[in-house]
Amino acid sequence: MSLLKRIEQGRQTGVEESTAGGGSRLGSLEARRVSPPRKDAQDETYADLKVRVQNRLLAELDPSIDVSEVEKVRGMIRDLFEQILTEESIVLSRQEKHRLFEQIAAEILGFGPLQPLLEDNDITEVMINGAKSCYFEKAGKIHRAPITFESDEHVMRIIDRIVAPLGRRIDESSPYVDARLPDGSRVNAVIPPISLVGPCLTIRKFSKDPFTVEQLIDFGSLTPSSVLFMEAAVKSRFNIIISGGTGSGKTTLLNVLSGFIPNDERIITVENAAELQMRQDHVVTLESRPPNIEGRGEVTIRQLVINTLRMRPDRIIVGEIRGEESLDMLQAMNTGHDGSLTTAHSNSPRDTLSRVETMALMAGMDLPVRAIREQIASAIDLIIHQSRMQDGTRKVTNVSEVIGMEGDVITMQDVFRFEQTAIEDGKVLGELVPTGLRPKFMEKIEAHGIHLPPSIFSKRAGG
Helix, strand or coil: CCHHHHHHHHHHHHHHHHHHCCCCHHHHHHHHHHCCCHHHHHHHHHHHHHHHHHHHHHHHCCCCCCCCCHHHHHHHHHHHHHHHHHHCCCCCCHHHHHHHHHHHHHHHHCCHHHHHHHHCCCEEEEEEECCCCEEEEECCEEEECCCCCCCHHHHHHHHHHHHHHHCCCCECCECEEEEECCCCCEEEEECCCCCCCCCEEEEECCCCCCCCHHHHHHHCCCCHHHHHHHHHHHHCCCCEEEEECCCCCHHHHHHHHHCCCCCCCCEEEEECCCCCCCCCCCEEEEECECCCCCCCCCECHHHHHHHHCCCCCCEEEECCCCCCHHHHHHHHHCCCCCCCEEEEECCCHHHHHHHHHHHHHCCCCCCCHHHHHHHHHHHCCEEEEEEECCCCCEEEEEEEEEEEEECCEEEEEEEEEEEEEEEECCEEEEEEEECCCCCCCHHHHHHCCCCCCHHHHCHHHCC
């Protein structure tokens, strides 16, 4: 019988004797209050053992060891682990020993209880709502994760481990932070006092191998005809905004479209937390920075966008426009820096224009609304809107051309539009189809030596 099982049985026997002995009312209540189910008693014992072994292992590990050499360090941890179990006469079953080792290794080399979720390639998002409430998203659906943390302090240690190497901080004076994991996955952390459920952690995972155009076509997010058009638009240096709601796949599509940029161009990316996966050779990545503990040293997205204009860019890619930097982006697009790409949160292509207008007004330049709309109409060529459907799939729902101004209104037209045909077994059926309208800027595409077959804009072409 393993040590854990012996301890568990001893605990339960003690509780039963205390309850059956007809002791005081206080004793009976106390027994009832602390008597957990079998699983909880085992987990508690296991947690105590884990802490003890882990602390001794950490004390005996060489502090100067390079933890980036994962396999080498893992071998050293295993040797010490076996030695500690032998010296302390800790008897565990094979399953218990494997579980204990993997959790301790994850604490030292990875991110503790999060590690199995991060290693599962099918999981796209991880959500931690305090120590005992953990969820993940798989195939567009949210599931409760079979993991917990020891305490809120345990969650805080994991958060600190993520943000510290990036020079970021999180504490009561700065209770939220954006960061990234070494693989580029996006991280947002929020802690008390603004979180009332304990430390919260949201991780948007990114595939080690970026999605390809072919995969998005297989997923039903795009069609071959729409891809031909988007590729032509990127190569013809159109200014493109990818819009959509949270988790709709904007960054994924931005990565795919950026792959159409020729390899001989100088690309400068500006992001809040670097996550774009560019495949070109000549790429400069800029990342904003929050203020330090003294409130100094902040570098905003707007400052970085302005600075890119002095760096001789062929393309400017902004991960997401959220505020006043949108005005500087529009001005860059209108002053010879065409071919720019960015994303924005919105509910529709028309709403995207309104959002950009509102964000430009935040710059405080006191410009007339019409002047800003003229800037928008002149700067933006194409809006590609992506939606997360009710079955969890991500699909491009609109590819819209910005035509110009009519009075005080920016005019636009859909070149491709998603048409839903049915819902079967909870799955959304439909396709991104051409509207039959030929884009107004075909001359610009042809001027770049790109000739698209007229059939891709025909309704009969479908996909």
